[in-house]
Amino acid sequence: MTKNQQTPPTTRGWVSFVGSGPGDPDLLTVRAVELVRGAEVVVTDNPQHVALVQSLVGSAEGGPELVDASFGEDGQPLTRAQRAKVVVKAAKAGRKVVRLVNGDPFVHGSSPEEAQQVVKAGIGFEVVPGVSLATAVPAYAGIPVTSKDHREFVVVSAGDRGVDWAAHAHHDTLVVLAAGEQLATIADKLVAAGRDADTPVAVTAEGTTTGQETIVSTLGHLVADTAGSQLPTRAVTVVGHVVDLRPTLSWFETKPLFGWRVLVPRTKEQAGALSASLRGYGAVPEEVPTISVEPPRNPQQMDKAVRGLVEGRYEWIAFTSVNAVKAVREKFEEYGLDARAFSGLKIAAVGDKTADAIAAWGLRADLVPSGEQSAAGLLEDWPPYDDVLDPINRVFLPRADIATENLVAGLVDLGWEADDVTAYRTVRAAPPAAPVRDAIKTGKFDAVVFTSSSTVRNLVGIAGKPHASTVIAVIGPATAKTAEEHGLRVDVMASSPSVEELVDGLADFAGARREEMVEAGQPVTKPSERRPAARRKASS
Structure with missing residues (x-):
């Protein structure tokens, strides 16, 4: 190797154990969003994470590869050790891997074991905590896990083997994760260990999502009150008198459109x-x-109007929808033009949303209705043509093929000539x-x-x-x-x-x-x- 030659850099993989939180995508941390968007591989054992990832990165090409670590090729659920192998294999290929897990990676999950295998393989890693199910779901159910009268709470995973329920029977508040079908047995064991059968209990399924449902009962009546309910494994159960605060503090399930x-x-x-x-x-x-938005059947009218715009034929351009802005912008890109072609041209927008779309193009609307945001409102504020002040009396009006004629007629009444151009078609889906x-x-x-x-x-x-x-x-x-x-x-x-x-x-x-x-x-x-x-x- 000569003096100037260098050893090619070694590509190192990296694993980020990222908590997705309890279910509401708005509870993702800023760091979690950043890592998912920058990942090359996302490993998950939760099918719902597919939609979550797509909502963050889009479904276009170039997004991360999604690897299912829930089941093997034989259709059997993967063990923790097998999931760790999936993560290590992806990272050993020199890729940025996000191991996306429910809730918090280091709370009641397999991430600690997987992280140990990552270390053993000589791969670097980081942990991004997520909002925990144990606190978030009760909060969304309107149940604080502590209060001034009940300061102690304990979190227990029913999925862990050998839980001594008698040892937990007398804590102020008990938060039970992954109870599922064991709920009736747990209630019986707590009562047998001396917990009052009248102790309030709340079971929340699909917590923090718009499918959230909470059943409130007592230890003694829990079996009867949950009979027939298909409680998922991820249901969160709160045992204790903090449940009595739910009627006052329930804020999520009482939203006006909740569950609609x-x-x-x-x-x-x-x-x-x-x-x-x-x-x-x-x-x-x-x-x-x-509705499907498509280009006009005959693009010649639009082509002619855009050329006229560049040549200074118009005094105004009036956008009556975001789609109209998009159609003109696409035509500009087709011709290799940019926003500079609007120099000296006045721009009108039918409303704030359309004005925002214009602003995103680097332009500013000169006229937006001060009152009703509609074609009628636009006409209310549109200045009449003045042959002294206005060098040109023509308006470019790019619109949908099914738009009404009221705006054109109103502009004519004000002394303007309007080129009413079909910029896009709306087609039934x-x-x-x-x-x-x-x-x-x-x-x-x-x-x-x-x-x-x-x-x-x-x-x-x-x-x-x-x-x-x-x-x-x-x-x-x-x-x-x-x-x-x-x-x-x-x-x-x-x-x-x-x-x-x-x-x-x-x-x-x-x-x-x-x-x-x-x-x-x-x-x-x-x-x-x-x-x-x-x-x-x-x-x-």
Whole structure:
């Protein structure tokens, strides 16, 4: 080897034991998100982690390889030692490995044993603690594990062999993990060891998720109260008088839309923000694409308008949707243009969301409606053409193929000439799967949120009308009119045409409905659990 030659660097693997928390993806730590996004391999034994990883890195090519460490090729569950071999093998290949585990890696799991094997193999590692099931799930159930009167709590994993339940019988608060089918036996053993049979018990399944359910009982009645319930292994059980605080402190399961199954009929690209807002109120959104956004059949009109924009033919460009911004931006990229082509051009946006999309392009909207965020609101603030102040009287209006003509007519009335150009088409999507269509027609959805007239028409066209018991929420008057034309009674209309106001309005409706039931002494039920005979059409 000559003096200037160097030994090629050795690629070293690295393992990060990362806690995914109790189930709510919002409880992931910042470090956990960073490592998952930068991983080359993610090893997990929880099938739900697949969706979690995809939500963080997207489903596009270039994401980490997902390795299932729950079962072997023979279909049998892997032992802790076998899972450790999977992790070590991936790291020995010189890759950045994330071992994604439920809750906290070093609390009631196999990570300590796996980490020892990683050390034995000479591979570096780190541990990223996650929010523990033992504290997070009771908190989401409205149960503090300690209080001023009960300062001691002990966590026991029922999955551990040889638990001496008599030794734990008299702790103030006992948090039991992974009880599952052993719950009845555990209750009997605690009572036999001297714990009062009237001691409160709370069992929470699917904790911190929108499927969370809590059963409150006592040690003596626990068997009867949980009979018929399919309690998963990960259910968390709290034994002690801290459970008595739940009626006062329950905050998660009392969210206005908690457990509501809400249909979101939108384009896939647009559904994210709406679904996130619904989840914030405790709903379980289910996205069903009803519209596909596609280029215009004849692109020549759009090509001509973009050339005219570059040549200075227009005084204004008016964007009436985020999709319009996207269509023009894609056309610019096709021609090798950038935002500098907008120099000297005034830009109008129909609302804040569209203005945000323009800003993401590095541009600023000169005109956004000060009142109603709609074409009508835009016209209210649009200045009339002035042949002295305005050197050009032409407006470029890139829109959907099904847009109304009101904006064009209003601009003409103000003295402007509008080039009304089809920038994109909205095409009806394929029908959803049969179970979804059945759920829509039979009332298994608690609510449907419509964000445009086309989503109403297309949903009815591909799946049929929602059941009479389903709450109908719409984004504005035009959408409400279309819903009524299709025989639907509108229960909720947003106070202004935005996704946020639409979701807030639905949450207010659900909250008022819940209060009425509580005040009447009735059990709180979801719309899907009540079946009115028929939906009355709205009065004209």
